[in-house]
Amino acid sequence: MKDVFKKPDSFYEFFTRSAAADKEATHYCPGCGHGNLHKLIAEAIDDLAIAHRTVFVSPVGCAVFGYYYFRVGNVQAAHGRAPAVATGIKRALPHSIVISYQGDGDLAAIGANEILQAANRGESITVIFVNNAIYGMTGGQMAPTTLLGMKTTTTPYGRKSINEGYPLRVCELLATLEAPVYIERCTLEDSKTIMRTRKAIRKALEYQVENKGFSLVEVLSPCPTGWKLEPIESRQWITDNMVKVFPPNVYKDKPAEPREELPSPVFERDAVLNALGVTDEVASGSGHAPGDFPTHEVVLSGFGGQGVLLLGQLLAKSGMREGKYVSWLPSYGPEMRGGTANCHVVISSKRIGSPYVAEPNLLVAMNQPSLEKFAARVRPGGVVIYDSSFVKTVALPAHIRGVPIPLSEIANELGNAKVANVVAAGAIIALTGMVGETVFVELLRNLPKKALLEVNLKALAAGRQAAERQIKQPIPAALV
Amino acid sequence: MRQELLKGNEAVVVGAVLAGCRSYYGYPITPASEIAETAALLFPKVGGTFLQAESEVAAINMVYGAASSGQRTMTASSSPGISLKQEGISYCAGAELPCVIVDIMRGGPGLGNIGPEQADYNQMVKGGGHGNYRVIVLAPNGAQEMCGLTMLAFDLADRYRNPVAILADGFIGQMMEPVTIPDPVRELPQRPWAVTATDATRDNLITSIFLDHDELEAHINALYAKYAQVEQHEVRFEEYRLDDCEYVAVAYGIVSRLLMSAIDQARAEGIKVGMLRPITLWPFPAPRLKELAHTAKAILVAECSTGMLIDDVRLAVECRIPVQLCSRTGGNVPGIAELVAAIGRLRESAP
Structure with a gap:
């Protein structure tokens, strides 16, 4: 014999998660709309045969205990955050059916941004929005949907637009967005409107089963306790007051093609390493740290755009390829946008303590402000390479050796002002030997802009030659 | 040997990918933004999710959702952003959700500045959110550890079903050093507690609400019994x-x-x-x-x-x-x- 009326399978037979003595009754007040809604949702889950893959996101408020009743996967969310939590679940479990169930304070006040953004992303979830114009569980305070003039515990003189603004119309607001596929406002006034709500919930879930995108069903729902009305009166109150401010309607119903399938995570070893851009290749020289190599502590400084940060990286990377310990520390943030940019590079045969170079033994100053800022910090016996195309005033302490090289002029002569940093590299390598030219050239060959390779190689050689003309003897690094 | 010159912030993402993390939810902030940028670049290449959330608050709650499903997931930010995430971290700890939170500390209080500071010590180590809980906090001091400790963070998060934080400063995040790239993890742990939208996990529940006072006290006691295990086994220096x-x-x-x-x-x-x-x-x-x-x-x-x-x-x-x-x-x-x-x-x- 066929059952014509029974409890939906997606409800627990007994509500054992509840601490209440009665395991068969819900915790909702008599006349509350949550009971109707829960039943409509459970029946739809049954009919669509999706209970096994449904995840119900319980909200705050009276429906916080949704997991007492729904026999589906349950995740409890913080106030306002259900759409964000639902997003995390749906993205991780593309096959799941995610129902995010929220009240008006939760969704339209503290969580207004989360619902707006989840809707705008078109997350393939179903949102059930229970609008009863009041904070029920916290004891009858004003909600964003509280009607003008309505008395609540926090609007004891009635809601006034001048103080609290107007009731927020969520469906109308979200319907202006491109992404949502289905937005409807229903009510729970009587059996006719309840049947209409039943249809809407079913449709919203069907769209999710078909992976169509974001749906929201707003339901005007009675709260006899919060409204201080009898159950029957409160149904009538919806008809008399709420529907005028919140007209039931289909605000959007534009199911598009199913959304693109989310990609499946890849864990296979080679595929992961390949994605990271690393190979098993042994980097040249790595793992063969030189025995006793003096520590070079370098400050490279210039205008943003002169390429001092890249120069530092290339030097550090060359050192790394030679098996040395290296570090590169940039100035970061607003300073690098427009002003001077600088970085600290340390290359050593020993484990590097401080990557912050307080007293460099080599300063490369590609403009006047850099020289002024850092020259005094160079340690006695140290060297300052400066771009004599820009630096005109030079007053270095006596114990510091200045090496003027027209880095930018040389670069311009080669036809590209941007390679001044590579000219500097040629000079640095020639003067200090902190890294080998061979490995540096290898890095230049691997830079993404292949068109620049030729001029880069010329710049490197020109820098080397300019430095050699300046000083016949290589400069020893400071011993640390 | 696979060696790359990486920023600390980049090394975090490499570590996360190697550890099997396949979703990243975050919000840009200096000096942590390279973590989001690198994740945006790398996660799609391994079939993962990268989503720039609308706020720090949303990001940690997306992490909460993803962690509920049993997926390895993470977020990252810098000091003021971490303050915003604290509520969500408390929920993750309360619901015993494994996840990784990276904090690249900057100057405070308030807007402060973007220079390196360590003044999030109390908000991370002592627990900046509400309630009785602890977060396991790892403090890398170089790019290699930014990678390695991130991998460890995911293991500890799973082992103890608890949020794990990487606490570093602007310099450690911005600095580049050679990083030896280890092999990706071979096997991810089983998570029978997770809600995976399958028949087998239909009765699973992720929550931090315990209405009954004795029940909540028992839950807190269980958390602290777990933390005692962490104190016994996981001290590193x-x-x-x-x-x-x-x-x-x-x-x-x-x-x-x-x-x-x-x-x-x-x-x-x-x-x-x-x-x-x-x-x-x-x-x-x-x-x-x-x-x-x-x-x-x-x-x-x-x-x-x-x-x-x-x-x-x-x-x-x-x-x-x-x-x-x-x-x-x-x-x-x-x-x-x-x-x-x-x-x-x-x-x-x-x-």
């Missing part, structure tokens, strides 16, 4: 030149790097000083410090905050020996000379 030391210096993150240089200098000047560097800030290496306090004459704590780490050091040594502070803030780091001088002053303080 590094010792540097501590063998014959008369003085001990304590620091983490960028300051520990500066301190290494300072200790070498002080040793050259004949001061027998070594460093204890906590790698786990919680659980704190209190037992080892207590042991050292039996033989050492005085302790120096160096930190880029006004005296937060020092509280834990004082508790650990039970006021047996003098504990002095060398503190810089505002985006400044202590100079080597400053640290050497502070080490020198320990001799005057010692009984």
Whole structure:
């Protein structure tokens, strides 16, 4: 014999998660709309045969205990955050059916941004929005949907637009967005409107089963306790007051093609390493740290755009390829946008303590402000390479050796002002030997802009030659 | 050997991908943005999710959702952003959700600045959200550890079903160093508690609400029994030149790097000083410090905050020996000379 009326399978037979003595009754007040809604949702889950893959996101408020009743996967969310939590679940479990169930304070006040953004992303979830114009569980305070003039515990003189603004119309607001596929406002006034709500919930879930995108069903729902009305009166109150401010309607119903399938995570070893851009290749020289190599502590400084940060990286990377310990520390943030940019590079045969170079033994100053800022910090016996195309005033302490090289002029002569940093590299390598030219050239060959390779190689050689003309003897690094 | 020159912030993402993390939810903020940018680049290549959330608050709640499903997931930010995430971290701890949160600390309070600071010590190590809970906190001091400790963070998060934080500063995030790339993890742990939208997990529930007072107390007691296990098994630290030391210096993150240089200098000047560097800030290496306090004459704590780490050091040594502070803030780091001088002053303080 066929059952014509029974409890939906997606409800627990007994509500054992509840601490209440009665395991068969819900915790909702008599006349509350949550009971109707829960039943409509459970029946739809049954009919669509999706209970096994449904995840119900319980909200705050009276429906916080949704997991007492729904026999589906349950995740409890913080106030306002259900759409964000639902997003995390749906993205991780593309096959799941995610129902995010929220009240008006939760969704339209503290969580207004989360619902707006989840809707705008078109997350393939179903949102059930229970609008009863009041904070029920916290004891009858004003909600964003509280009607003008309505008395609540926090609007004891009635809601006034001048103080609290107007009731927020969520469906109308979200319907202006491109992404949502289905937005409807229903009510729970009587059996006719309840049947209409039943249809809407079913449709919203069907769209999710078909992976169509974001749906929201707003339901005007009675709260006899919060409204201080009898159950029957409160149904009538919806008809008399709420529907005028919140007209039931289909605000959007534009199911598009199913959304693109989310990609499946890849864990296979080679595929992961390949994605990271690393190979098993042994980097040249790595793992063969030189025995006793003096520590070079370098400050490279210039205008943003002169390429001092890249120069530092290339030097550090060359050192790394030679098996040395290296570090590169940039100035970061607003300073690098427009002003001077600088970085600290340390290359050593020993484990590097401080990557912050307080007293460099080599300063490369590609403009006047850099020289002024850092020259005094160079340690006695140290060297300052400066771009004599820009630096005109030079007053270095006596114990510091200045090496003027027209880095930018040389670069311009080669036809590209941007390679001044590579000219500097040629000079640095020639003067200090902190890294080998061979490995540096290898890095230049691997830079993404292949068109620049030729001029880069010329710049490197020109820098080397300019430095050699300046000083016949290589400069020893400071011993640390 | 696979070696790359990486920023600390990039190394975090590499570590996460190798650890099997396949979703990243975040919000841009200096000096942590490269983590989001690198994740945006790499996660799609391994079939993962990268989503720039509408806010820090949404990001940590997306992590909460993803973690509920049993997926390895993460977020990252810098100090003010972490303050916004604290509520969500409390929910993750309460619901026992494994997840990884990276904090690249900057100057505060308020907007402060974007320089390196360590003033999130209290909000991360002591738990900046509401309620009785703890977060496991790992403190890398270089790019290699940014990768390696991120991988460890995911393991610890799963092992203890708890949020794990990577606490680093702007310098550690921005600095580039060679990183040896390990193999990806082969097998991810089973998570029978997760809600995976399958028949088998239909009765699973992720929640932090326990309405009954006794039930909540029992839950908290269970959490703290778990934390006792963490304290027993997961303390990690590094010792540097501590063998014959008369003085001990304590620091983490960028300051520990500066301190290494300072200790070498002080040793050259004949001061027998070594460093204890906590790698786990919680659980704190209190037992080892207590042991050292039996033989050492005085302790120096160096930190880029006004005296937060020092509280834990004082508790650990039970006021047996003098504990002095060398503190810089505002985006400044202590100079080597400053640290050497502070080490020198320990001799005057010692009984």
